[in-house]
Amino acid sequence: MAEFTIDTPSAVSASPLVGVIMGSSSDWEVMQHAAAILEEFGVPHELKVVSAHRMPQQMAEYGSTAATRGLRAIIAGAGGAAHLPGMVAAFTPVPVYGVPVPSKYLRGEDSLYSIVQMPKGVPVATFAIGEAGSANAALHVVACLATTDAELRRKLQDFRARQTQAAQAMTVPPHV
Ligand code: RP5
Numbered sequence: 001m002a003e004f005t006i007d008t009p010s011a012v013s014a015s016p017l018v019g020v021i022m023g024s025s026s027d028w029e030v031m032q033h034a035a036a037i038l039e040e041f042g043v044p045h046e047l048k049v050v051s052a053h054r055m056p057q058q059m060a061e062y063g064s065t066a067a068t069r070g071l072r073a074i075i076a077g078a079g080g081a082a083h084l085p086g087m088v089a090a091f092t093p094v095p096v097y098g099v100p101v102p103s104k105y106l107r108g109e110d111s112l113y114s115i116v117q118m119p120k121g122v123p124v125a126t127f128a129i130g131e132a133g134s135a136n137a138a139l140h141v142v143a144c145l146a147t148t149d150a151e152l153r154r155k156l157q158d159f160r161a162r163q164t165q166a167a168q169a170m171t172v173p174p175h176v
Contacts, residue, residue: 013044018141019071021050021062021088023078027101031077033131034099037138041155043145052084059084063091073141076124077134079103082114085124095144097137098124 018038022031031047038045049055050062066074066088074092076085077099085098100111108129116126125140127133139156146153 011039011042011044012047015070016044016046017070017072017145018043018045018138019062019066019074020045020047020138021074021076021084022101023049023051023082023084025049027077027079030099030101030130030134031075033134034075034077034138037135037142040159041142041152043138043142043152050084050088052078052087059087060091063088066092066094072145073097075099075134075137075141077101078115079108079111080106080114082111085115085126086118086122089118089122089124096124097140098126099133099137100126100129102130 020031020034020038022028027049035045035047048062050059052059071092071094073095074088075097076088078084079101080103082098082100085096089096098115100108100115102108103110112126112129115124118124125137127137127140139159142152142156146156
């Protein structure tokens, strides 16, 4: 496969459990937040551009080989007429988590509707538009993997505890 591959942080692996794919390198600004979560939790993953409409054969190959390559989840981000998550899901039984990327003209509402409105039979679990959706897709994958991985479950509990502590330390900003 001759797709673009983004520079590798340390949990990027030749034997990934999670595939993070996106329709364009321009999606990386959003998708880096999914990658950062997987990195933080030490989940082996790969990062690739797999465009549904510009690389349809590679997209089909990616989906068709995902299960045999050992992927347990695919996080797919795309913008506009965002058919990548649904089309990849059509090629694999591996769960697909869709991230709507903000688009130039419709600010990602088009991406959201394209991904969330899958017809019955081939689901794509769809997250919020942009950074929060990207990070949450990865956190959801971590939670799924943690159901059979005690160490990952402990890391997730620690992550939640740190969030709680940070929220408890918050104060209202100065105001009149
Ligand atoms: C989609 O088109 C991509 O997912 C991206 O969000 C959007 C724009 O792509 P570029 O024109 O920036 O390559 O396929």
